[in-house]
Structures are given as C-alpha cells and as structure tokens.
Amino acid sequence: MRLCEIGERALLKGLAPIGYPEGAPLPPGDDAGGVWMGGEAWLLKTDGFLYREVALVGMGPFEVGFRGVAATASDLLVKMARPLGFTLGLFLPGDLEVGFARRLVKGAAEAARRLGAHLLGGDTNRGEEVALTVSGFGPAQSPLPREASPGDLLYLAGDRWGRVGAAIRAHYQGRDLGAFPLIREAAFYPLPRLGLLALRGLLRGALDSSDGLSETLWQLAELGVRVDLEALPLHPDVLAFAGGEEEAVELVLFGGEEFEAVLVVPPEAEAQVLARAGEAGLPLFRAGRVGEGEGVYFRGAPVPRRGYAHF
Template sequence: MRLRDLGERALLQKLAPLGYPEGAPLPPGDDAGGVWVGEEAWLLKTDGFLYREVALLGMGPFEVGFRGVAATASDLLSKMGRPLGFTLGLFLPPDLEEAFALELVQGAAEAARRLGAPLLGGDTNAGEEVALTVSGFARSEAPLPRRALPGDLLYLAGDRWGRTGAGIRAHYQGLSLEGFPKILEAALYPLPRRELLALARLPRGGLDSSDGLAETLWQVSELGVRVDLEALPLHPDVLAFAGGEEEALELVLYGGEEFEAVLLVPPEAEEALLSRAQGAGLPLFRAGRVGEGAGVYLRGSPIPRRGYDHFRP
C-alpha cells in the first residue's frame, strides 16, 4: 500500500513499536520516547521538516530555525519533560548564502535559550533544498502519557488557539496581519510553555497539539473515550480576523501549529491544577470532558476528523 493511501497515523502505528523497549516511561507512538535512568525518565524527540513547507509570510531563516526547536520542545513539555538541550541537523544547497545558514541556526539557538536549554551542535549536509531535523532531550520525574478515562476534564493550555490558524490562513490567502500583533507573534514565534512543568503529577494525560486541535482530540478518542466539547476559546482578535464565530471556530479546530498542550485532568485534581496554573502564569481553558463511547463532539454535534498529514494533500 502506498503511503498516500495508508496515511501518516496508520503508518506511525506500524512503525512506533519497532525496536521500542518494554517498560519505557511512555508508550510507543506517544509525542516523545524515553528510557528510565534510575527513578527518572530521560526523554528524546526528533522532528524534521522542509523549509518551504513551514515558512509563512513574514518568516525568514531566523523564524524557521526558531520554529524547529519550538516544535520539538512542545512534544517534550507536553510530556512534562524539562528540556536539557537540542541538536540541529541541516540540509543546505551548496549555492546557499552563508548568512542564511547563520540566521537559521541563530533562530534555533534563541528558541533553545528561551526554553532554558542550550543548542548542542548537530550536523550539516548538502541537499537539493533547505531542510531541518531537530532533536531535543529532556528529563522528567513524572512523564505524562497519552491517557484518558471517562469523567476526566479536558483543558487547553496556552492562548494560541485559533491565532496560529489565523496566521496560516493569512499566509495562504495573502491577508495582512496589521493590527493583529498577538496573531503575528503566535505565527512567527510559537514558543512552547515551560510553565506546564508546574502542573506535574496532576493531569492524567497530555498531548501536544500541532496538527490541529480536532486531530489531537480524535487522537484522545482513540484511547477509548468520547470527547465532548462544551466550549472553545474564541479570542477577540481571532473573531475579528475571521469575521464571525463559525469561521473563528474553524481556525481553532483546524488551524494547526499551536505547539500547545491538551490536558486530561481527573476532577479531583482540578482545583490544584487551576491554582498551580495561576501561580505559574499559565493560561488554561476548560473545554469539556471525556466520557464513555467514541468520537469527538461540540455541543452534541460531531466534529469531522481533519488535520495535517504528511502523506496526504
């Protein structure tokens, strides 16, 4: 079967168990992998992409390098991993200007610095077009797997929901983001949130959202539960950009590139979760809960499964 017919999620389900160790801190196919070192988990994540596929309007090599580290770090932080360092693999055409390569790495180094971890070198290779591979390393005393049980509350961390989707739409439709500084910031510098670490041991499960919130919620449903959304965050600037609530909901559900966390929280941990989040300055939005059954619903209406897939247009 060709990959375009199989799809990315189905391929990953076949690939993830290959060589994966028994008793690992996280299950195969989670946002990151790891091994136990004593009572602590050491986590690893690798992410790769083509420059032309992620360079939105207004993004130069600095912003693309920044985005590469951000994407990798988001997977680690959603697992409650404290970043230790990052490495960067580059594929560069031989006729590329030196300044371009320097800006690319400077952007990656800046994102790593803001996350409190160094850029630890990497590798350079000749390629037909610019591509990046970023690896991140982290430690966690309580790694957070993909896990949900009926009755758990669904929380969305962060405030980029819909904003990155607006930035992506502006890119493809040639729309100006003048007057939308938070949307522009979310699109160009989507830094994951170290503040998530303040919530360690309280959520039951967590997932990184980068292929679109709807896709992420469908992945929650694959854990054997039904996801019932009661509300979604609709920021005033997203509503203004979209021109209406229906269009804004589309950006929240299918925008992608949020690099935010979806958290599944036992009801008895909610009060402590909110208290710690407030103390850490982490925005949290209660979007709904999970129950018995299957599928994803918003106020009783089914949410179609759509999201980014590397092998499908």
Template sequence: MRLRDLGERALLGKLAPIGYPSGAPLPPGDDAGGVWVEGVAWLLKTDGFLYREVALSGMGPFEVGFRGVAATASDLIAKMGRPLGFTLGLFLPPDLEEAFALGLVEGAAEAAGRLGAFLLGGDTNAGSEVALTVAGFARAEAPLPRRALPGDLVYLAGERWGRTGAAIQAHYQGRDLGAYPRIREAAFYPLPRLELLSLKGLLRGSLDSSDGLAETLWQLAELGVRVELEGLPLYPDVLAFAGSERAARDLVLYGGEEFEAVLVVPPEGEAQVLARAEAVGLPLFRAGRVGEGEGVFLRGEPLPRRGYDHFRP
C-alpha cells in the first residue's frame, strides 16, 4: 500500500512498536519515547521538516530554527520532561549563504536557552533544499502518557489556540498581520510552557497539540473514550481576524502548530490543578470532559477528524 493511501497515523501505528523496549516509561507512538535509568525516565524526541513548509511570510532562518526546537520541546514537556539538550541535523544547498545557516542555529540556540537547555552539536549535510531535524532529550521523574477515564475533564493549556492557525491562514492568503501582534508572536516564537511541569502528579494524561486540536482529541478518543467538547477559547484578535465565530472556531480546531498541551484532569483534582496553574501563571481553559463511548463531539455534534498528514494533500 502506498503511503498516501495508508496515511501518516496508520503508518506510525505500524512503525512505532518496531524495536521499542518493553516496560518503557511511555507506550510506543506517544509524543516521545524513553527508557528508565536508575528510576528516572530519560525521554527522547526527534522532529524533522522542510524549511519551505514551515517558513511563514516574514519568517527568516532565525524564526525557523527557533520553531524547530520549540516543536521538539513541546512533545517532551507535554510528557512532563524537562528538556536538557538538543541537536540539529541540517540539510543545506552548497550555494546557500553562510549567514542563513548561522541564523538557523542561532534561532535554535535561543529557543533552547529560554527553556534552560543547550545545543549539543549535530550534523551538516548537502541537500537540494534546506531541511532540519531536531532531536531533544529530557529528564522526567513521572512521565505522563496519553491516558483518560470517563469522568475526567479536558483542559487546554496556553493561549495560542487559533492564533497559530490564523497566522498560517494569513500566509496562504497573503494577509498582513501588522494589526494582530499576538497572532504573529504566537506563530513566530511558539515557546512551549515549562510551567506545565508544575502540574506533575496532578494530571491523568497529556498530549501535545501540534497536529491540530481536533486531531489531538481524536487521538485521545482512540484510547476508547468519548470526548465531549463544551466550549472553545475564542480570543478577540482571532475573532477579528476570522470575521465570524464559526471561522474562528475552525482556526482553533484545525489550525495546528500551537505547541500547547491538551490536559486530562481527574475531577477530584481540578481545584488543585487550577490553583497550581494560577500560582505559576499558566493559562488554562476548560474545554470539556471525557465520557464512555467513542468519538469526539462538540456540543453533542460529531466533530470531523481533520489534521495535518504528511502523506496526504
């Protein structure tokens, strides 16, 4: 079967178990992998992309390098891992200017530094176009898998919901983001939130959201539960950009690239989670709850499954 027919999620389901250790801190196919070392989980994540596919209008190599580390770190932090180091694999055309390559690495170093981590080298290769792979490792005392039980609550961490989707849409529509500084900032410098680590021990599960909120919720539903969305964060600038509540809702559900986290909260721990988040300045939005059954629903209506797939247009 060709990959375009199989799809990315189905392919990952076949690839993830190959060579994966039994008794690992996280199951195969989760946002990151890892091994136990003297009772502590060491997590690893690798991400790769073509420059032309992620460089929005106005972005330069610095922003793309920053984004590369942010994407990898988001998966690690969602698993309650504290990032410690990153490496870069660069594919660069031989006629590329030196300053371009330096900008990529400087942006990656900036993101790593703001997360309290470091760049630890990497590899350079000649390529027909610019591409990056980013690997990151983290330490997690209590790694948090994708997990949910009926009765649990669904919270969205952060404030980039819909904003990154708006920036992506602006890129393809040739729209200027000058009047929307928070949308531009969300897409250009999407730093994952170390504040999530303050919720260690209080959550049932956690998922990175970069494939889009709807797709992330469907991945949660694949655990054998029904996800009931009761509301979505619709920020004034996203509403103004979108022009209608329905269009803004679609940006929140299907925009992607937020590098935020979807959190599963046991109902008996909700008050403690909210208090801890407020203490560290972590924005949380209660979006819904988990029930018995299957699928994802928004106010009782089935939510279509759409998200980014590398092998399908």
C-alpha cells in the first residue's frame, strides 16, 4: 500500500507509537512529544517543509525562516511548554547564493529571539531544492493533552483566524495585499502566543491549528465528542477581502497556517481563563462548545473535514 492511498493521518497514526516511551507526558501523535525529568516534562517538536510550498508571493528567505521556527514553537506553546531553543536542518542546492542562506537563518533567529529563546545551530545538507527541518524544545510543568468532555467550552486564541487564509488565497489568485496590512503581517510573521502560558492549570485541552480550523476541530471530535461552533471571528479586513460573510467563513474554517490555538475550557474555569488572558494580552474568542455525539457542526450544519494534508 502506498502513502497516497492511506493519507497523512493514517500514516501518522501508525508511525507515532513506534519507539514512543510508556508513561510519557503526552500520548503519541499529539502536537509534541517528551519525557519526564525530575518531575518536569521536557517536550520536543520537529517540523519540516519545502521552501516553495510555504513561500507566498512577497515572502523571502527571512520570512520563511521566521515561519519555520514559529510553526515549531506553536506546537510547544499549545502544550504549555516554554520554548528555550531551536535547531535548523537545511537542505540547500550547491548554486544557491550564500546571502539567501544567511537570510533564512536570520529569520529563524529573529523568531526565536521574539519568543525569548535561542537558535542553537543545526546541520546543512546538499539538496535539489531548499528545504528546512526545525526542532524546538522546552519545559512544561503540566503538559496539556488533547482532551475534551461534553459541556466544555471552545475558545479560539489569537487574531490570525481567516487572515492567513486570505493571504494564501491572495497568493494563488495573484491579488495584492497592499490594502490589507494585518492580513499580510499575519501570514508573513505568525508569531505564536507566549500568553498561552498564563492559562496553565485552567484548560482541559488544547490543539495547534496549522492544517486549518476544520481539520483541527475534527481531530478534537475524534476523541469521541461533538463539536458545535456557534460563532466565528470575522475580522473586518477579512470580510472586506472576502467580499462577504460566506466567503469569510470559508477562510476561517479552511485557511490553515494560523499557528494559533484551539482551547477546551471547563465552564467553571471560564471566568478565570478570561481574566488571565486579559492580563496577558491574549485575544480569545468564544466559538462554541463540546457535546455528546460525533462530528463538527457550525450553527447546526455539518462542517466538512477539509484541510492541508500531505500525500
């Protein structure tokens, strides 16, 4: 059987348990993995991608390097781990300009710096095209798994929902983002939220959203619950770009690459979550709730499982 026949999710489900330690802080296949050390969890995440697959029109190597560290850091932060360091594995053609490689690394270093972390070197390899592998690590006192119970509330952290989807659409449609600076910023410099750490001890579960909100919510529903979306954050610039609410909803649900967090909040912790998020400057949007049953719904209508997937 070939990879294209089973798809990415089935592949990961089969690969994730291989060699994974018993009693680990998080189950295999979660956003990050780790081990216990002295009563504290140390989490590790690795992410890889081809340059040409993520570089939107107007992006250069600095932005792509920045994006690589941001993607890895997002998976750590949503598990309540503070990123401390990152390494880069670079695949580079021999005829590539040295300046290109330097800008790539400088972008990665800048993202790490903004997160209070460091770039700790890595490896270089010859490749037919530019590709990156980014690893990051950090400690977590109480790692947050993917969990949900009927009655829990669903919150979306951050303000890039729909904006990155708009930038991706602009890339493929050849549209200029000059009139939409927040959309451009969201896609070019998607810095994860250190403010998530202020919510330690209050959440039931959390997931990183990088393959699209729809796909992320379906991963939550796979835990054996029903996800009911009651509202979505529709920013004025996304509405203007989309030309209407229906298209804006499409961008929010199926955009991807947000590197934001989907949070599962027990109802008794809601007030405290909102208070701490406000103090930390973390934008939160109440999107719905978790119930008994299965599937993902928006205002009662089924949400198709659509998102980015390899193979």
